[in-house]
Amino acid sequence: MTETVVHVTTLEQWKSVLDVWFKAGYDWAYINKGYMEELFYDGSRQLGLNIHGEDEISFWSFNGYTGGNLIEYSEFMAQQKDDNKMAMVYEVSQSVFDELQRIKTHEGMSLIAAIIFSAQLIKTIEVGNKAILRYLADDPAIEFKVKEPLYRLWLIDDFGNKLFFWIDDGRPDWVGAEDEAFTATLDEIKKWQTPAWEIEKAD
Template sequence: MTETVVHVTTLEEWKSVLDVWFAQGYEWRGSGKDYEKHLFYTFGASFLLLDDDITAEDLNNDKPFIEYKDFISQQEKTMAKETYYVTQEQLHLIKELKENPAPLDWVILDWDTKYRALRVDITAEKSNAVLRYLGGDETIEFKVKEQLYRLWRIDDDKNRVYMKLWFGTPTWTGDTDYAFTAPREEIEKHKTVSWEIEKVD
C-alpha cells in the first residue's frame, strides 16, 4: 500500500487517527493496538505513518503528509460511500467505461454495443448509480457480489428439485426460493452423487 502520513497536533487527534487505523485492522509495528501516548509526548507535534503497519516520527525530512482535518475529511467521504453489488462482468464494463474519455457519451450514444448489457442487465437504481459514478461521483462504489450456488437433482417423477435444510436436515423442495444457497466451498460440503451444483442468478 502507499504510505499515509498524518500530522496531528493534539493527543485527541493522535487517538482519533489511531482509532481509524485500528478499526481497519492495522497495528503498531511490534506493539499491537495501543495509543502509545509516550510517542506523542516524545515528538510533540507528531506525524503518524501508516504503511503495512503504524509508526511515528518527528518527520524532519521532506516526506509528504496530510493535516489531520484533511485526513478526517477523507475518512468521512469513504465512510459515506454507497455500495452497489454487481457481477464480475458488469464491474469490468463499468471500470472500462470509466477509463474512456467522456464515458457517459459511450453509454448514451451507444458507440459500442458491449455496453448495452449495462442498460439491460442492471436495475434502474443501479443504472442511476452507474451514471453518477461515470459522471465523477466519488461517493459511489461497486463491488462484486459473492456468487452463490445450490444443489439440484431430477426426482422419480422427472421433476427438477433442490436441496434445502429443514432444522439442519437435508430434504428437497421444488421452489428455488427455499433452496439452500451458499458460496461454492460450503455447497461442496453437502454435495453427494445424487446432487448437481448450479449457480444462483
C-alpha cells in the same frame, strides 16, 4: 468532524463534499438548504466545516481562506474512504459490474456518449442512477464490487426431473422449484454436498 476547509474545482466535487457533511447531519448556517449551486457559479471554490468552532457548513466567496487545514478535494475524499465515514459500496452481479467497467472505459467515444448509449441498461440497475453516474465519473466515494456468487445443489431423480436441495425447518430435503432452493456461498454449499448432488451458480 474536525475543522476542515476543502478546495474543489468542479460542481460535482462541490456536491460530493456537501453530501458527506449532509449525511453526517451538518447544514448551512442562516441560508437556504441544499447544494447552493449559485455559490459555486459565483466563484466560490472553498467549503468549510466547523470553522472557529461553529457547528455548520461555510464557504468563502473570494476563496480567501489560507489556514493550515485547507485540503484538496482528492485528499478529503481519501480521508472519508480511509475513515469508512462515507464510501458507499454497492454489490452487483458480475455481468452488471462488467458492463459498468465497459461504460467507464468508454473506448472510442466520450464518457457522456457511452452513458447515453447505455442509458437503458443503467436504468435497469437497481442501485440508482445518481450513484452509478458518480461511479462512472470516478467519484472515489462510490464503489461497486461483485457480490459473492451464490450456489445451490441439484440432482436428477429417477423420473428425469431436476430437483433442488432445500432445508425445511433445519432438515435437509428437496424441492422442485428453483427459486425455493437453498442458496449460499460456495463454502457453505460444499458443507451440504454429497455424491448425489451437483453444484451450480444460483443466478
